[in-house]
Amino acid sequence: xxxxxxxxxxxxxxLPELDVVIGWEQGYDALNATPLFIRKPEDVERLIIGxxxxxxxxxxxxxxxxxxxxxxxxxxxxxxxIELLQEKLINKDNITIFxxxxxxxxxxxxxxxxxxxxxxxxxxxxxxxxITITAGETxxxxxFSEVRMDKCDTCKYxxxxxxxxxxxxxxxxxxxxxxxxxxxxxxxxxxLEDRFAFWKQEMSRxxxxxxxxxxxxxxxxxxxxxxxxxxxxWISQENDTADNWMFQMxxxxxxxxxxVECGECERACPMDIPLMLxxxxxxxxxxxxxxxxxxIDPQGxxxxxxxxxxxxxxxxxxx
Amino acid sequence: MSEKKFLKNxxxxxxxxxxxxxxxxxxxxxxxxxxxxxxxxxxxxLELTRMPTISPKDATFPRTETLMTFKQAPVAKTEGDGExxxxxxxxxxxxxxxxxxxxxVFGSRPCGARGKSIFTRVYETEDVKDPYFIxxxxxxxxxxxxxxxxxxxxxxxxxGGGPADTTGSDVILIPVDGGYVxxxxxxxGAELLQSDLLTSGADKAGEAExxxxxxxxxxxxxxxxxxxxxxxxxxxDNDEFWFDMSAKCISCGTCTxxxxxCYCFNITDETAGKSGKRIRTWDTCMSNMFTMxxxxxxxxxxxxxxxxxxxxxxxxxYPSLHDKVIACCGCxxxxxxxxxxVDIREIVKSAQEYEDVNE
Amino acid sequence: MSMNNPxxxxxxxxxxxxxxxxNIKTFRVTLNDTEKMKNFTFEPGxxxxxxxxxxxxxxxxxxxxxxxxxxxxxxxxxxxxxTTKLHSxxxxxxxxxxxxxxxxxxYEDMKGKDxxxxxxGIGMAPLRTLLLYMLxxxxxxxxxxxxxxxxxxxxxxxxxxxxxxxxRKDLDTTLTIDVEFPDWKHRVGxxxxxxxxxxxxxxxxxxxxxGPPIMIKFTLQALKKLGFEDNQIVTTxxxxxxxxxxICGRCNIGGSYVCKDGPAYxxxxxxxxxxxx
Numbered sequence: 037x038x039x040x041x042x043x044x045x046x047x048x049x050x051l052p053e054l055d056v057v058i059g060w061e062q063g064y065d066a067l068n069a070t071p072l073f074i075r076k077p078e079d080v081e082r083l084i085i086g087x088x089x090x091x092x093x094x095x096x097x098x099x100x101x102x103x104x105x106x107x108x109x110x111x112x113x114x115x116x117x118i119e120l121l122q123e124k125l126i127n128k129d130n131i132t133i134f135x136x137x138x139x140x141x142x143x144x145x146x147x148x149x150x151x152x153x154x155x156x157x158x159x160x161x162x163x164x165x166x167i168t169i170t171a172g173e174t175x176x177x178x179x180f181s182e183v184r185m186d187k188c189d190t191c192k193y194x195x196x197x198x199x200x201x202x203x204x205x206x207x208x209x210x211x212x213x214x215x216x217x218x219x220x221x222x223x224x225x226x227x228l229e230d231r232f233a234f235w236k237q238e239m240s241r242x243x244x245x246x247x248x249x250x251x252x253x254x255x256x257x258x259x260x261x262x263x264x265x266x267x268x269x270w271i272s273q274e275n276d277t278a279d280n281w282m283f284q285m286x287x288x289x290x291x292x293x294x295x296v297e298c299g300e301c302e303r304a305c306p307m308d309i310p311l312m313l314x315x316x317x318x319x320x321x322x323x324x325x326x327x328x329x330x331x332i333d334p335q336g337x338x339x340x341x342x343x344x345x346x347x348x349x350x351x352x353x354x355x
Numbered sequence: 356m357s358e359k360k361f362l363k364n365x366x367x368x369x370x371x372x373x374x375x376x377x378x379x380x381x382x383x384x385x386x387x388x389x390x391x392x393x394x395x396x397x398x399x400x401l402e403l404t405r406m407p408t409i410s411p412k413d414a415t416f417p418r419t420e421t422l423m424t425f426k427q428a429p430v431a432k433t434e435g436d437g438e439x440x441x442x443x444x445x446x447x448x449x450x451x452x453x454x455x456x457x458x459x460v461f462g463s464r465p466c467g468a469r470g471k472s473i474f475t476r477v478y479e480t481e482d483v484k485d486p487y488f489i490x491x492x493x494x495x496x497x498x499x500x501x502x503x504x505x506x507x508x509x510x511x512x513x514x515g516g517g518p519a520d521t522t523g524s525d526v527i528l529i530p531v532d533g534g535y536v537x538x539x540x541x542x543x544g545a546e547l548l549q550s551d552l553l554t555s556g557a558d559k560a561g562e563a564e565x566x567x568x569x570x571x572x573x574x575x576x577x578x579x580x581x582x583x584x585x586x587x588x589x590x591x592d593n594d595e596f597w598f599d600m601s602a603k604c605i606s607c608g609t610c611t612x613x614x615x616x617c618y619c620f621n622i623t624d625e626t627a628g629k630s631g632k633r634i635r636t637w638d639t640c641m642s643n644m645f646t647m648x649x650x651x652x653x654x655x656x657x658x659x660x661x662x663x664x665x666x667x668x669x670x671x672x673y674p675s676l677h678d679k680v681i682a683c684c685g686c687x688x689x690x691x692x693x694x695x696x697v698d699i700r701e702i703v704k705s706a707q708e709y710e711d712v713n714e
Numbered sequence: 715m716s717m718n719n720p721x722x723x724x725x726x727x728x729x730x731x732x733x734x735x736x737n738i739k740t741f742r743v744t745l746n747d748t749e750k751m752k753n754f755t756f757e758p759g760x761x762x763x764x765x766x767x768x769x770x771x772x773x774x775x776x777x778x779x780x781x782x783x784x785x786x787x788x789x790x791x792x793x794x795x796x797t798t799k800l801h802s803x804x805x806x807x808x809x810x811x812x813x814x815x816x817x818x819x820x821y822e823d824m825k826g827k828d829x830x831x832x833x834x835g836i837g838m839a840p841l842r843t844l845l846l847y848m849l850x851x852x853x854x855x856x857x858x859x860x861x862x863x864x865x866x867x868x869x870x871x872x873x874x875x876x877x878x879x880x881x882r883k884d885l886d887t888t889l890t891i892d893v894e895f896p897d898w899k900h901r902v903g904x905x906x907x908x909x910x911x912x913x914x915x916x917x918x919x920x921x922x923x924x925g926p927p928i929m930i931k932f933t934l935q936a937l938k939k940l941g942f943e944d945n946q947i948v949t950t951x952x953x954x955x956x957x958x959x960x961i962c963g964r965c966n967i968g969g970s971y972v973c974k975d976g977p978a979y980x981x982x983x984x985x986x987x988x989x990x991x
Contacts, residue, residue, distance in 0.1 A: 056602075063696040063698070064507055064508060064690060064696065064698050064701075065507035065508075068696055069696070070603060070695060070696035070697075070698075071602075071603040071695055071696075072603075073599075073602040073603065091694070091695065095605060096603075145387075145388035145389075146388065148388060148405065149385075149388045152404050152405050153404065153405045153406055153504060153506055154506060154507075155504040155505065155506055155573065156504075156505070156506070156507055156573050157506075157507050172504070172573070237386075238387070241386055241389065241391050243409065243418060243612045243613075243637070244418075244608075244612075245607055245608040245609040245611075245612040245613075245639070246607045246608055246642075247605075247607040247608070247609045247694050249607070250605040250606055250607035250694070251605055251607070251694045258606070258643075259642075259643035259644070264642065264644050265644075266623070266770075266795050267795055272623070272625050272634075273419075273621055273623045273634065273636040274419045274625065274634060274636065275418035275419045275636060275637070276419065300694070303694065304605075304607070304609070304694035306389065306408055306409070306609050306612075306613055306692040307386075307387070307389045307391065307408065307409075308386070308387030308388040308389040308408075309387065310387065422721050422722075423721070423722060425767045425768070446808065447725060447767055447808045449722070449723070449725060449767070449810070451719055451721075451722050453719075477960070477961055478961060482959075482960075482974075483720050483959045483960065483961070483974075484718070484720070485720070485721075485961060486719050487721075588968065588988060591968075591988040591989065591990075592988075592989055618961070618963065619962055619963030619964065620956070620957075620961075620962050620963070621956060621962070622721070622770070622771065622956045622957065622962070623770060624767060624768050624769055624770045625768075626767075626768035631767060631768045633721075633765075633767075638956075638962070638963075638964070640963065640964070645954075645964050646953070646954050646964055646965075647954060648952060648953065648954045649772070649793040649794035649796075649797065649954070650793055650926075650952070651793075652927060652952075654953070654967075654990050654991060655990070660990070664966075667968065667988075668963075668966070671968075671969075672966065672968050672969035673969070675969050676969050
């Protein structure tokens with residue numbers, strides 16, 4: 037991501053017409069970014085962009101429906117904005133999009149896994165594919181490719197797909213991208229029994245905090261989620277594997293043909309459950325059956341939000 | 356404090372295995388990239404250097420706990436016995452299910468173990484005693500590892516704790532070169548240290564002290580959160596302030612579920628056929644449902660209202676009711692694991708420093 | 715078991731179900747343990763948690779007075795899961811009762827004073843226990859008047875008791891409904907307006923009010939206009955409750971837990987709490 041000064045200038049220019057512009061600022065230390073809600077010109081000074089800006093800010097849009105909102109988006113984030121527009125969950129007239137070109141974002145869990153708890157972080161420098169973290173008196177050097185989010189390994193859409201202002205120069209990265217994530221291939225080699233055993237283990241540590249749900253830009257039911265209602269009483273409040281699994285299945289099924297693979301669910305999960313594996317598997321099914329990818333075309337119809345008497349790829353009858 | 360002993364690194368596993376006599380042993384293990392407490396198994400990925408992702412409160416306040424079970428007793432045929440009982444309704448049998456399991460948690464941090472002291476002031480009062488929490492608390496021992504490398508999210512010293520705080524722990528282990536200096540905090544803790552695996556640690560006292568001293572230096576100066584009690588009440592009706600503070604909050608329950616001191620719960624019934632159970636599960640004040648009344652009225656409809664309650668409860672309401680004790684251990688989990696990096700320290704500081712420009 | 719388990723309900727039997735309105739039923743209940751029923755004590759305004767096992771618990775005021783202990787009476791408006799299930803129960807059915815919970819009305823402090831009750835809809839339930847208690851201890855209190863309103867005559871609970879209340883010389887009863895209704899012989903108008911027309915003197919008087927939040931809001935304004943001081947106004951609050959003993963954390967207004975420190979509060983006490991009703 038480049039062009040911070042250009043972005044600041046453009047936001048300052050648009051701000052008088054907007055209630056708020058959502059970007060990122062540095063969080064509690066040099067390794068953390070956090071969403072920034074810009075309301076006054078002086079707030080713009082705090083804006084940052086770069087590999088720490090992982091949050092998909094589109095998550096906030098449905099909650100700010102009646103406001104004039106500016107939003108800074110990476111390629112994947114812009115797909116969430118498009119999908120929200122496709123489903124008429126937000127109104128484009130109220131939204132000003134500042135599009136970025138993204139070179140990938142960091143997964144903090146991967147860093148913790150590599151070097152443990154970091155202690156007092158003093159400085160973080162990204163340079164030529166190397167991230168140098170100064171914690172205490174120690175410098176840790178890591179390859180960016182080893183600590184970026186999984187979604188970035190296979191990213192086809194580094195540039196914002198929809199924007200009012202594009203910052204910098206778009207990146208052409210259509211080639212050389214692995215079509216599938218490595219772990220998906222490994223997962224598919226497993227027997228059904230092994231897959232079930234795998235998920236049972238993973239789901240057993242879910243605490244049902246609903247971070248995955250609330251971080252998801254497409255999970256728009258929020259306060260009316262079936263996971264917390266007694267009527268219908270589909271899921272118990274029991275925090276056991278079966279109910280956790282049921283909740284996660286409901287979540288993923290509700291995203292069928294809608295998930296843009298921004299990875300926010302997995303990033304938000306404090307228990308590090310590989311939720312994206314579920315979503316990638318489901319999206320693969322949607323691609324195979326409907327030849328559709330969510331959040332690419334603002335005019336496109338999500339396959340499960342429309343109805344065809346005869347689906348092209350679903351043989352319903354023998355004749 | 357009792358005498359200092361030494362547990363060398365190679366003896367940690369045998370020591371944990373030795374604890375198991377009659378007790379369930381919970382240890383921090385790495386699953387995915389998260390560190391969670393699981394019952395000890397030989398093949399588990401023990402993780403003693405990172406702060407566990409989740410607090411150890413599950414040991415004394417489980418995510419799900421059965422309070423009682425009920426079943427419909429079969430109705431005895433009373434036809435023609437002349438007692439007029441023929442239309443007697445089926446009787447319900449109610450059985451309370453009190454915890455009896457003995458547990459030891461190995462590898463908690465002092466801040467995590469401290470959490471249950473915050474519970475006790477609410478769960479064990481003159482008027483009411485929660486037999487489930489009290490039962491588990493009295494049957495659970497904590498062997499805590501003092502904190503040698505606090506993170507940027509840590510602020511235990513600002514809320515009454517410290518890297519080697521003993522509140523809530525039975526044994527404190529201080530990491531030193533080659534192992535841990537062990538000290539018993541309670542009599543039960545002293546019993547745990549009666550193991551042959553421990554040697555004298557008297558010669559390592561200085562090293563242990565230096566570790567804690569270093570940790571204190573890294574933590575830096577403690578913040579003074581005492582005026583938050585009044586300030587948060589003063590700001591209660593300041594919607595703009597809470598709107599700003601909560602803008603990036605996504606209203607999930609991560610902060611409350613990972614928190615060692617968040618003690619709120621839900622009670623619900625679950626049935627299968629003619630029997631069922633009444634369970635209690637963790638609940639979160641960050642959820643809209645938490646305060647939703649049957650009539651549809653909700654005193655906390657916005658995330659701003661709800662965040663205000665979380666911060667207010669910890670830094671104002673609770674301290675006002677309980678000898679000024681802040682209901683927070685400063686472990687920083689709510690900051691570190693928040694998907695939006697909402698920082699409770701910043702909110703409290705902003706409240707304390709707030710000046711009304713209109714005044 | 716050495717400890718008294720505050721979550722464990724007493725098993726109880728529904729002796730009688732009274733259909734009050736299209737959405738309110740009254741349940742008369744006795745504890746199955748006759749010894750416990752005999753020794754059961756409570757004070758007017760305290761509440762109980764009723765359990766329908768398999769569905770859950772919900773909080774209701776005990777609206778029979780402590781002076782009449784043949785049964786404990788609860789009135790239930792059908793609004794959610796537990797209340798809907800309760801409405802399906804009949805005489806003889808088993809439920810669980812956890813009671814008494816919470817703090818009562820300050821009925822001792824009200825001795826020697828005139829009392830005006832202002833109740834709206836199901837809000838009459840908590841007033842009923844105190845009203846009957848005072849009528850049963852009539853000499854302890856001054857003039858007692860009751861203003862009871864509902865949307866329509868069909869929404870008025872305890873209609874079968876109204877004749878008796880009207881016939882009493884030591885109780886001044888006024889009824890009102892929101893809009894005109896055929897054959898209605900009493901007043902028509904919103905409670906706060908009727909209250910202003912009644913113009914009760916605040917001197918040595920305590921007003922006790924309960925009803926829907928919007929009614930309470932305007933009734934408080936009317937009482938202030940009539941010159942009632944904050945400590946002369948008593949109300950009782952609704953909140954979502956679970957544990958009923960001040961632990962589970964959801965019914966707080968700042969540091970005050972409605973289940974344990976309430977539900978009865980004077981307006982003076984309420985004003986000291988954060989503004990979060």
